[in-house]
Amino acid sequence: MPSRGELRGDDHNQPNIVFGKAPNTGKKPGGGGGGGGGTQTGTGMSAAKLDAETEELKHKTVSKDLRLAISKARTAKGLTQKQLATQLNMQPQVINEYESGKAIPNNAIIAKIERALGAKLPRAPKK
Numbered sequence: 001m002p003s004r005g006e007l008r009g010d011d012h013n014q015p016n017i018v019f020g021k022a023p024n025t026g027k028k029p030g031g032g033g034g035g036g037g038g039t040q041t042g043t044g045m046s047a048a049k050l051d052a053e054t055e056e057l058k059h060k061t062v063s064k065d066l067r068l069a070i071s072k073a074r075t076a077k078g079l080t081q082k083q084l085a086t087q088l089n090m091q092p093q094v095i096n097e098y099e100s101g102k103a104i105p106n107n108a109i110i111a112k113i114e115r116a117l118g119a120k121l122p123r124a125p126k127k
Contacts, residue, residue: 062097062101064101066124069119070098090112098113110124
């Protein structure tokens, strides 16, 4: 049977653990030196730059040509957004987002809509 010292783990290779105190890493809280503008976002841009930047970080949305082409072809076939979505096994919200210009273009979805409507639709440019 092991002695009490062995059970307690009186091993001198273990680091001392002190509860209730932050570990000493050699850095001061809030680090980065003076200036106060060193906050970085996940993209590596500073918060001030991120606020100023609008174009670079926006998702591409559906073009106006595509929006109009989908709604024209759908109304020419006499379908509602919900009917078209049901026919394509999609949520009606997907069709709504494409027609309102809020969707992020996906050529696979555009191709499905094209086949269902029997019309050629403008595609999203390839990346």
